[in-house]
Amino acid sequence: MRGESFFCSLRLMLVALLVLTIGGTVTAQESGTTAGPQFAPGVLTTIAPDVDNEDTVSVHDIVELRANVKLQREPLTDTKSRTLYEMAKEVPFRRDVWCLELSFKPLRMLAVDIPQPSGQMQRKLVWYMVYRVRNTGAGLAPQQQPDGTFVTVAKATDEIRFYPQFVLTSQDLDRDGKRIRKAYLDRILPSAVQAIQRRELPKGTLLNSVQMSEELLAAETGRAIGGLWGVAIWEDVDPQIDFFSVYVSGLTNAYDWQDSPEEFQAGDSPGKGRKFTRKQLQLNFWRPGDAYAEEEREIRFGAAPGRADLYGTGEGVASRWIYR
Numbered sequence: 001m002r003g004e005s006f007f008c009s010l011r012l013m014l015v016a017l018l019v020l021t022i023g024g025t026v027t028a029q030e031s032g033t034t035a036g037p038q039f040a041p042g043v044l045t046t047i048a049p050d051v052d053n054e055d056t057v058s059v060h061d062i063v064e065l066r067a068n069v070k071l072q073r074e075p076l077t078d079t080k081s082r083t084l085y086e087m088a089k090e091v092p093f094r095r096d097v098w099c100l101e102l103s104f105k106p107l108r109m110l111a112v113d114i115p116q117p118s119g120q121m122q123r124k125l126v127w128y129m130v131y132r133v134r135n136t137g138a139g140l141a142p143q144q145q146p147d148g149t150f151v152t153v154a155k156a157t158d159e160i161r162f163y164p165q166f167v168l169t170s171q172d173l174d175r176d177g178k179r180i181r182k183a184y185l186d187r188i189l190p191s192a193v194q195a196i197q198r199r200e201l202p203k204g205t206l207l208n209s210v211q212m213s214e215e216l217l218a219a220e221t222g223r224a225i226g227g228l229w230g231v232a233i234w235e236d237v238d239p240q241i242d243f244f245s246v247y248v249s250g251l252t253n254a255y256d257w258q259d260s261p262e263e264f265q266a267g268d269s270p271g272k273g274r275k276f277t278r279k280q281l282q283l284n285f286w287r288p289g290d291a292y293a294e295e296e297r298e299i300r301f302g303a304a305p306g307r308a309d310l311y312g313t314g315e316g317v318a319s320r321w322i323y324r
Helices: 002-031 191-201 207-211
Strands: 045-047 057-060 091-094 101-104 108-115 122-132 141-145 149-153 158-162 165-170 182-184 216-218 229-232 243-249 254-257 275-286 321-322
Touching: 057 254, 091 165, 091 275, 108 191, 122 191, 207 229
Parallel strands: none
Antiparallel strands: 045 101, 057 091, 101 122, 108 122, 122 229, 141 149, 158 216, 165 182, 165 243, 243 275, 254 275, 275 321
């Protein structure tokens, strides 16, 4: 009897534990705190959106007007500062800005079969980064006050289209101390995406850069974590690269430009010599391996210790937002 009582109690405990487990699972899902694949703590690195007041305004001379010296004059009934020539000096250009959140898994490698122009398949080692992008509603907008001055206010953007560009750029130096410029654009390789998805996100969907640009990212509210998952792939990367950065553009619409007044002459086409720069995210990496045994576990996120000068950053800076 005692044995039967013990086993009955054990069965009741197991049933109660199962009910609590199921109930706990339902509660977690209903809470809306997460969505999509789950990873162990530390697997995903998240870069928060960066929106700055300075991103909403640029101050420039209108060189198209300032190059015309005939516009200089001394007015008879008004101040000189009200002439067109003077008003074209140091003009503020204001705009709304937004920024997306980027999370990414460690940069890895995988050998995959890539179709060649000859129709044959070639086994290649590709470098790739699986990432998630989210619209958290981060944004700023200039707002004019009754006195004519401007203040910056928060402004969420309902829907944003992410046009990704991931460029892997070497930061190595040659024996003479000169920068070795090698840059690799993200490639569209469907066969590689399939293999990477089976490895990294078997129950989800990975988008390449073209597919990602076709989607709209709605602003997320509350505690739910959504977003879209994508992958950046690089092919034929020099195995001798030890120090490199991945520059990500498209996460924000912030931009700036520089004019060359000495190059612009009256009568030239508008904007001649103008150079635009866009705000991008720089992710720094290094690998202590060699060219003969490429190993993904050797890739480290962050500037190499003692070599921050290679990345143009301070010591220990793993990521930063820059205009380039």
